[in-house]
Amino acid sequence: MPKNSKVTQREHSNEHVTESVADLLAHEEPVDYKRSVLNVTGEAWDKQKDGEEELDAENRPAWNSKLQYILAQIGYSVGLGNVWRFPYLCQKNGGGAYLVPYLVLLIIIGLPLFFLELAVGQRIRRGSIGVWNYICPRLGGIGYASCLVCFFVGLYYNVIIGWSIFYFFKSFQYPLPWSECPIARNGSLAVVEAECERSSATTYFWYREALDISNSISESGGLNWKMTLCLLVAWSLVGLAMIKGIQSSGKVMYFSSLFPYVVLVCFLVRGLLLRGAVDGIMHMFTPKLDKMLDPQVWREAATQVFFALGLGFGGVIAFSSYNKQDNNCHFDATLVSFINFFTSVLATLVVFAVLGFKANIMNEKCVVENAEKILGYLNTNVLSHDLIPPHVNFSHLTAKDYNEMYRVIMTVKEGHFKELGLDACLLEDELDKSVQGTGLAFIAFTEAMTHFPASPFWSVMFFLMLINLGLGSMIGTMSGITTPIIDTFKVRKEVFTVGCCIFAFVVGLIFVQRSGNYFVTMFDDYSATLPLTVVVILENIAVAWIYGTKKFMQELTEMLGFRPYQFYYYTWKYVSPICMAVLMTASIIQLGVSPPGYSAWIREEAAEKFLFYPTWAMAILISLIILASLPLPLVFVLRQFHLVSDGSNTLSVTYKKGRMMKDISNLEDNDETRFILSKVPSETPSPMPTHRSYLGPGSNSPMEMSSAPNGRYGSGYLMASTPESEL
Numbered sequence: 272m273p274k275n276s277k278v279t280q281r282e283h284s285n286e287h288v289t290e291s292v293a294d295l296l297a298h299e300e301p302v303d304y305k306r307s308v309l310n311v312t313g314e315a316w317d318k319q320k321d322g323e324e325e326l327d328a329e330n331r332p333a334w335n336s337k338l339q340y341i342l343a344q345i346g347y348s349v350g351l352g353n354v355w356r357f358p359y360l361c362q363k364n365g366g367g368a369y370l371v372p373y374l375v376l377l378i379i380i381g382l383p384l385f386f387l388e389l390a391v392g393q394r395i396r397r398g399s400i401g402v403w404n405y406i407c408p409r410l411g412g413i414g415y416a417s418c419l420v421c422f423f424v425g426l427y428y429n430v431i432i433g434w435s436i437f438y439f440f441k442s443f444q445y446p447l448p449w450s451e452c453p454i455a456r457n458g459s460l461a462v463v464e465a466e467c468e469r470s471s472a473t474t475y476f477w478y479r480e481a482l483d484i485s486n487s488i489s490e491s492g493g494l495n496w497k498m499t500l501c502l503l504v505a506w507s508l509v510g511l512a513m514i515k516g517i518q519s520s521g522k523v524m525y526f527s528s529l530f531p532y533v534v535l536v537c538f539l540v541r542g543l544l545l546r547g548a549v550d551g552i553m554h555m556f557t558p559k560l561d562k563m564l565d566p567q568v569w570r571e572a573a574t575q576v577f578f579a580l581g582l583g584f585g586g587v588i589a590f591s592s593y594n595k596q597d598n599n600c601h602f603d604a605t606l607v608s609f610i611n612f613f614t615s616v617l618a619t620l621v622v623f624a625v626l627g628f629k630a631n632i633m634n635e636k637c638v639v640e641n642a643e644k645i646l647g648y649l650n651t652n653v654l655s656h657d658l659i660p661p662h663v664n665f666s667h668l669t670a671k672d673y674n675e676m677y678r679v680i681m682t683v684k685e686g687h688f689k690e691l692g693l694d695a696c697l698l699e700d701e702l703d704k705s706v707q708g709t710g711l712a713f714i715a716f717t718e719a720m721t722h723f724p725a726s727p728f729w730s731v732m733f734f735l736m737l738i739n740l741g742l743g744s745m746i747g748t749m750s751g752i753t754t755p756i757i758d759t760f761k762v763r764k765e766v767f768t769v770g771c772c773i774f775a776f777v778v779g780l781i782f783v784q785r786s787g788n789y790f791v792t793m794f795d796d797y798s799a800t801l802p803l804t805v806v807v808i809l810e811n812i813a814v815a816w817i818y819g820t821k822k823f824m825q826e827l828t829e830m831l832g833f834r835p836y837q838f839y840y841y842t843w844k845y846v847s848p849i850c851m852a853v854l855m856t857a858s859i860i861q862l863g864v865s866p867p868g869y870s871a872w873i874r875e876e877a878a879e880k881f882l883f884y885p886t887w888a889m890a891i892l893i894s895l896i897i898l899a900s901l902p903l904p905l906v907f908v909l910r911q912f913h914l915v916s917d918g919s920n921t922l923s924v925t926y927k928k929g930r931m932m933k934d935i936s937n938l939e940d941n942d943e944t945r946f947i948l949s950k951v952p953s954e955t956p957s958p959m960p961t962h963r964s965y966l967g968p969g970s971n972s973p974m975e976m977s978s979a980p981n982g983r984y985g986s987g988y989l990m991a992s993t994p995e996s997e998l
Contacts (some may be wrong), residue, residue: 312428330758333595334593340590341603341606342528342529343590343743343746343747344587344747345610345743346527346744346746346747346976347586347744347746347748347750347922348581348587348607348611348747348819349531349614349743350526350740350741350743351712351744352578352620353579353611353615354618354622354736354737355709355712356575357579357618357619358555358615358618358619359711360556361619362555364561364562364565364567364571364844365558365560365561365562366554366556366559367555367557368558368560370616372572373572373575373576374612376573377608378613379842380577380847380850381576381577381580382605383838383839383842383846384580384582384810385580386604386605386810386812387810387814387843388587389588389602389603390591390600390823390827390830392587392592393591393594393596394596394826396593396594397755397759398414398588398592398754398757398759399413399417399588399589399751399755400418400758401414402414402588402592403813404759406814406817406818407818408910409907410809410817410906410907411906411910412902412906412907413813413902413903415906416902417583417584417755417806418585418751418756419586419899419902420802420803420899421585421586421749421751421752422752423773423794423799423899424584424748424799425752425775426775426782427782427791427795428744428745428780429502429509429741430782430783430787431685431709431741432505432508432737432738433498433505433783434498434713435480435712435738435741436504436734437497437501438481438730438734439734439738442727442730442731442734443727443731444560444727445726446726447721447726447727448476448480449472449475449476449477449480449717449718450721451472452464452467452468452472452475453467453475465877466874466877467877469876469877469878470702470878473714473715473718475877477709477717481498482788483785485785485786486871486872486873486875487786487789487871488786488793488869488871488888490786491784491785491786491787492786493784493785494780494784494785495785495787498778499785502776502782503776505975506772506773506775507772509741509745509978510769512742512767513753513772514765520962527739527742527743528739528743530739531739531740532614534732535614535617535618535736536617538623539624541626541723541729542624542625543636544561544622545627545628547628547629547630547631548627549627550627551623551625551626551702552623554623554627554699555619555620570854570858570861573850574699574854574858575855577803577804578799579611579859579938580611581747581800582803582807583806584747584803585750585753585755586750589747589751589753590747590750592754599831601827601831622711622716625716626702628719628722629718629722630698631698631701634697637694637696638669638670638673639668640694641667641673641693641694644682646658646665648691654680658676659676659679660672660675660676663676665676670698673696677695677696680693682947711727744863746773749768751769753767753771792869792870793867793869793884794895796867796898797867797895798895798896800858801858801896801900803898804851804855805903806903808848808851809903811847811851811886812845812848814843815843815844820840820844824840867883867889868884869884
């Protein structure tokens with residue numbers, strides 16, 4: 272070292288060394304040790320490789336605007352579940368009373384964990400694999416588990432988009448093809464298809480025309496070529512949106528994120544003008560306060576919060592990794608979380624306005640059919656005309672008049688009433704028929720739309736909305752796969768994206784065979800719930816307990832320019848992990864209490880029947896859960912027992928734009944002096960914290976890189992203690 276250097280001058284002076292290591296290092300001119308004699312890693316400096324790393328950091332894609340990014344996060348988090356899952360849970364679990372536990376859990380679980388994922392993605396600027404490898408490498412399996420879960424979810428989620436595409440193209444005709452039962456010809460006789468007559472036109476179209484479904488999961492039945500083509504179109508759309516990166520998918524988000532709101536508002540206005548819409552909305556929001564004390568309601572609310580925001584998938588981290596480091600991700604987390612909640616409530620209003628209209632239609636149909644039965648009994652003298660109230664007019668029979676007549680007949684004919692086969696025709700019974708998922712979108716909603724004026728227009732709008740909601744979520748899900756893989760393994764983006772879509776399409780053929788709907792149900796119920804809960808718990812533990820909540824809060828203060836509320840400190844450290852552990856335990860108990868099964872459509876009976884999964888299907892189900900969770904223990908064991916290099920003895924130092932970053936946070940004052948003046952290498956205290964997680968050879972902690980605005984990982988160097996003779 273030159274004799275006029277600042278360290279040498281201090282060493283030969285009589286002054287006491289009082290500066291901290293941080294002060295001394297800050298005063299020194301930056302030296303690139305890869306190019307100097309102090310590079311003791313034994314790694315030759317590769318100018319070309321070093322330049323590539325620099326370019327990779329500088330050229331990382333970025334969002335064109337803040338609006339584009341917000342729309343992408345909204346498009347990802349607002350999905351099909353907001354339209355067909357939330358309204359069902361709201362109705363099932365106490366109407367308006369369900370909103371209370373949902374909102375409480377959104378605030379204490381959803382918002383803090385969503386903010387956490389946004390923050391780590393933005394700070395480290397890598398996908399889920401890179402983020403968790405650097406925060407806590409022994410828990411690096413989190414990123415790989417997220418990728419696997421994203422793959423499983425993407426497989427069946429795109430099938431639902433394929434179904435929506437099929438219905439979309441079928442909507443361009445009048446009358447709609449599911450408005451009436453088909454006529455089967457038997458010689459000169461024309462008869463209604465028996466399966467349709469015993470169910471309904473929309474149910475028949477869904478199970479027979481669209482899915483051509485088999486009677487059980489064991490009956491494959493071969494491929495459904497119509498749905499195979501639709502699945503190919505769906506994967507082509509996703510591939511085209513992904514292949515040019517976030518600039519392309521970001522532009523897609525302008526349409527795919529905003530269009531569903533246009534459709535929902537149009538449906539709400541149209542729905543409120545329908546007869547009976549108010550009945551549906553009043554029934555929806557009539558609070559059943561006793562439900563708030565039911566633990567099952569809280570469990571289902573927590574699960575819905577968890578999946579509504581897309582926690583654990585890696586898509587949130589991937590999208591935020593393309594942000595600038597000074598972006599206010601706390602504002603983003605709050606905005607997206609509450610827009611998600613608002614969308615769920617808006618969709619609930621729309622769904623139950625339409626279902627209220629449908630319930631009135633079905634109730635009127637019930638009244639007409641049963642009035643005809645009563646007239647028949649009157650004409651055959653089974654019933655006396657004296658039982659009919661004098662004000663009742665059969666040509667204009669109202670539901671109120673029918674209910675009055677029904678009660679009189681039931682009272683008088685108490686002993687033989689069941690033989691008459693009369694139905695009560697109560698509007699509340701129709702409104703209580705809870706439907707969710709495909710049952711809501713492809714049966715209940717399509718049936719309601721057949722009664723709309725200009726029904727093809729509304730059908731086209733509805734299924735185009737479902738396609739857009741699905742594509743927004745699929746782009747985020749695919750980003751949860753492609754971003755971490757491309758960041759980690761440096762594969763070509765275009766080649767990997769195309770290969771991934773082709774592979775997913777081939778594997779996804781299992782969902783477009785005649786028994787494919789049963790596999791969709793299996794994947795939806797079991798491939799993600801438990802593994803993702805474990806993933807998010809470990810994410811929370813990695814940041815709050817291993818990296819350190821105080822340290823993380825300090826990093827956020829530097830990044831955001833203000834200190835986040837103490838509320839986040841306590842939720843990250845205590846509340847969220849406990850709540851998530853309770854949710855995981857409840858999910859495991861639920862799995863044990865309720866034997867896995869599915870609803871099969873039996874063609875001969877024209878009805879659904881609950882069946883248990885056969886042994887081979889149970890093996891697939893268990894394999895899905897194990898495979899999605901396998902990276903977590905596997906990576907932990909490999910790094911815990913040093914089966915892969917952990918590089919934990921390196922000092923993480925990065926030289927970037929004239930500033931040197933270092934990790935010496937746990938040195939005492941006397942240790943700092945020894946660190947500078949130690950003459951014997953063995954006496955030099957390690958500048959790494961004793962609890963410091965593995966950073967890998969040639970790496971540093973990105974969470975401490977306040978000078979790396981473009982998210983470069985940086986290069987790590989070994990720092991040898993320098994003998995006094997060289998000073």
